[in-house]
Amino acid sequence: MSLSFAQLLRRAGAERAAIAARRKLAAPGADAIPGDLDESLGRSRAERPGGTLLWVHLAPGVDPRGIRSLLAALRQEHRDLSCLLSCDEPSALRAACGEVPGERVVAAPIDTPAIAQRFLSHWRPDMAIWVGMDMRPALAGAALDRGVPMGGIDLDLRALPGRFRKGGARQLARFRFLLASTPPPAGLESQLGRAVERVGRLRPLQAPLRCNEGEREHLAGLLLSRPVWLAAGLRAEELAAVATAHRIASHLSHRLLLIVVPEAPEEGAMLRDRLAAQGWRCALRSADEEPRDDTAIYVADTAGEDGLWYRLAPISFLGGTLSPPAAGRDPGAPAALGSAVLHGPATAAHADSYAALHQGRAAWRVRDGEDLGRVVERLLSPEKVARLAHAAWMVTTDGADAFNRAHELIEAMLDEVSQ
Incomplete structure (x- = not known):
């Protein structure tokens, strides 16, 4: 998804500000460097977990309960599956949902090519899911170029700005699947060269309690x-x-x-x-x-x-x-x-x-x-x-259609990467 010159400047400014803050905190006598700041630069003190790693990127404003309910169902069926969740406010997500075994929440990396490569080289995700619309062309493009299979869930394609529509369509066309919460804008499907499945919002699905x-x-x-x-x-x-x-x-x-x-x-x-x-x-x-x-x-x-x-x-x-x-x-x-x-x-x-x-x-x-x-x-x-x-x-x-269809498509991707 191509970026305007003004956006490039803002992203570059964010990167320089993060690097400057890190250097200041690293000076003698300074407090420890916050983990979220390092993560925004694509670094992490945590090691990549073993087994299959599913990376999920959450757009700002996305309700995380739906995707976390889906991830919990997937981990019950795939014991070697680990999940990496990236978002702009990781501390808030951890506080709201707590620590979940098999999941790690990290700060989303600043969207520049160098930081995207650093993030991907460290975590080496086997597959990725984009939840909600979030303009991160460097990050998504770098993952696709590495051959990471990607899917989109809970997409409001009306949020794709008109001036990015053409470049965005080229990148979205490389996703394995696109599950939309709203009807796509007129003409977008022809630009994608594929249909977009409209399944509604992804909501947490209450798994029935078991009994004898x-x-x-x-x-x-x-x-x-x-x-x-x-x-x-x-x-x-x-x-x-x-x-x-x-x-x-x-x-x-x-x-x-x-x-x-x-x-x-x-x-x-x-x-x-x-x-x-x-x-x-x-x-x-x-x-x-x-x-x-x-x-x-x-x-x-x-x-x-x-x-x-x-x-x-x-x-x-x-x-x-x-x-x-x-x-x-x-x-x-x-x-x-x-x-x-x-x-x-x-x-x-x-x-x-x-x-x-x-x-x-x-x-x-x-x-x-x-x-x-x-x-x-x-x-x-x-x-x-x-x-x-x-x-x-x-x-x-409510939301079972989106939940079940996303579960089915991610299962197919898991089968593919495990072969």
Whole structure:
């Protein structure tokens, strides 16, 4: 993508400023040179990881959650895969997403030919993905000239300035694939000599939690004729509210079963005892007990089985949300498995997920135990709970087309570079 003379001057000025800052910091008595500054010059103190290295460059303003969700799925299937993420604000990305095994976040190198070559010589990526539109012709061109297979995801090709359209098209034409979030400008596809796939925005895709299918079938058989709802990640201080809700909802359906998953599994026996003291017939999973016909509350105090309970319960109340500090499970997990999501007012721990569900009219906020009981009672209607659960599922699968197509194309590139 050709650059204007003014842009070349700005890039050269950025490089000179970075070099001058490095020299100043390297003087005797100066503080240590920040790693991000060195990385912007194409240097790094870290060694290239072994195995296959996938380099992902994030354009400014790109939401990183979609690509990191995709990278996590790829690393589950390719154990020798490492990922290098470059962006303009690496510290902010590390702070927002934390350190992830198998990933390294670095400052994007300043876009000059010498720095691009230094960056590529150090990291030697096996393949590269450009996420979002970012005008870095020296960096992209150097990688393509080295034979690094490249693909583009989440591209808003309308952001390609008109004066760069011709040169940009020549470089984009060398990409293995182009997945656009918006329709390409008129005439661009003819300049590229290829079609651009419009698949929408890349968003994080909630991978369904796994469960023991044999155990699911067994418990589903036991509960076949009973309505069920779930309180997942329940704190001890929320037990009274949930018990109140269950008592209210049970007036409509006396065979209603509540499954309680404690936030702390070791509190299971204590919660069971407190419920039994209130007159509830309970069973405890850690004691190898099963829900019988007369069991009103089943305390599922075994860790790592959320996927089982979300599949069995069409209604899930997420604990840790009735009072601050906000905690609890990610609401995307039950939504992805077709369970309607109920929650209290304290949702800061998963604010984005809850906001997306409410925007899609796919979750229900309750104030207290009585409010929760009335909502559960209302959702015992199969038609009503099905509508809410379907809306939640639609929200969690939004972006699946982009996710699945990108996954398919990157898999093909991985197969190619591994041969």
